[in-house]
Amino acid sequence: MYKFFVYSLLGLLALSACSDEERLESKYPILSFDIGNEPVVLSAKSADMTFAIFYWTRAELVNSSASPEYVLEMDFAGNNFTNAVSLINTNDLSFMPSNSELNQALIDFGVVAGEAVDVEFRIAFSINGQSYTSDNVLSANITPYEIIVSYAKLYVPGDQNSWGFDDANLLYSVFNDGIYEGYLYLDNGDNWNSFKMSYQPNWDSADAIIGDADASGTSGVLQVGNWGGNNVYATDGKGVYYIQADIPGLTYTIYKTDWAMTGDFNSWGFTDMTYNIDTDKWILTADLSAGGFKFIANQDWSKVKGDNELDGILDKGTDENNIKIEEDGNYTITLDLSQAIYTYSVEKN
Incomplete structure (x- = not known):
């Protein structure tokens, strides 16, 4: 199975695993790709398209018929692969990463979105537990794009926004675990501000609305569906409130913050x-x-x-x-x- 973006081991540099005589008689893989010499500017619009076809010749060592495992490595140009990342481990002789995969690798590697960087690629391989690296190195100039992460969210219609739906009143589940939280400024011109929550930016579905299971609006217990039951109340006057909605646990927390x-x-x-x-x-x-x-x-x-x-x-x-x-x-x-x-x-x- 492909394993993306794993830091390569320094052991891959251990060319001493084979003797000079063995190296001369063996065939080390030769890496090629099809992107040419022009700078490459990645784009989110073409995220699903293939970045390049990396392909290499088969490695053969004397006195061994075992199948090699290959590692395609990437590092900053001139870094001698001392901090290389592995783009894939495979027994195949080619790899076709998408633009999004290569972009993610660059961002994870610390490259700033929108800034061109010179990187190098090479093939390392292992046979019978011994690790080797090929001498040929390919270079490319690549500019990654910014990755915009989309988090699960709840809309919060209430007195503070005339019971509408807007991007200023949202709770997020950063870990996608059904627990949503956020800090919202609530002010209805009175001491109490009431609101509900919704999976959708509209009132089209009763099942999408979340509120308080109790008429008090301060119970800390959620009702999901059936129009959310009752309104939730912020009771400490206008200000910035921390709100957490734990959907799996059917509870909520709310308090004003300074x-x-x-x-x-x-x-x-x-x-x-x-x-x-x-x-x-x-x-x-x-x-x-x-x-x-x-x-x-x-x-x-x-x-x-x-x-x-x-x-x-x-x-x-x-x-x-x-x-x-x-x-x-x-x-x-x-x-x-x-x-x-x-x-x-x-x-x-």
């Missing part, structure tokens, strides 16, 4: 952020000292967000994932909880 920053700059106290209703983001401009910080909701240490990879994407806060400030200065910090993936930015003024 976000702050906590870190070395304030001795791990709380410095409030300001919500901008026009941008749907939380913002703080302040003098910060070098060190780490996190975001915290409601001054509740169970509601903390940090960054595992320091890549601008937020994760559940732990002792090990502080966000870094490299030097003292005045900074503008932006917290964006409006999309499926929660992000932040740090800009030195």
Whole structure:
């Protein structure tokens, strides 16, 4: 079975597995492809089309009749395949990746969408547990495209949007596990805001509507179908609410949030952020000292967000994932909880 995008082992470089005499008498595979020498710009419009046909001659080693397993490797040009990724492991003599497969490999490898990169390909193979690499290397200049991930979502019609359906009022299931969540600004001009949820952006199907199983609208128990039963209520006045709908468990959670920053700059106290209703983001401009910080909701240490990879994407806060400030200065910090993936930015003024 094809196994895509697995980091190759350094053992594939061990040419010492065979003697010089054996290598001269053996036939190592020669790799070819059909894309020529022109730069290639990948496009989502042609994602399902074949990127190229990679094909190679059969490997033959003296004193062995075993069938080889081939690995098509890719690495940045000039890197000598020290950090190569394997595009496929196969017993066949060819491989036809689609544009989307090659694009995904490049993105996973750290190539920035829209930027051209020079990469190299080669064939490695193994026979009887011994690994070898072929000498011939092919080069290509490739520009990948941005991958737009589509997450399962629930629409949230309610008082806050005149019971309509729009992209500003959505809950997402990032892990596609039936658990949806999001942060929504709710305001109906009164203390209580009512809403329901829907799989569809319309009122066409009673089975698509989700609400509260109890007339109170605050039970925390979901009803799926039959028009969702009763409205769900946000009871703490206007503001940004965290909403989670656990469809498999038929439960929901809702509470109002106010976000702050906590870190070395304030001795791990709380410095409030300001919500901008026009941008749907939380913002703080302040003098910060070098060190780490996190975001915290409601001054509740169970509601903390940090960054595992320091890549601008937020994760559940732990002792090990502080966000870094490299030097003292005045900074503008932006917290964006409006999309499926929660992000932040740090800009030195």
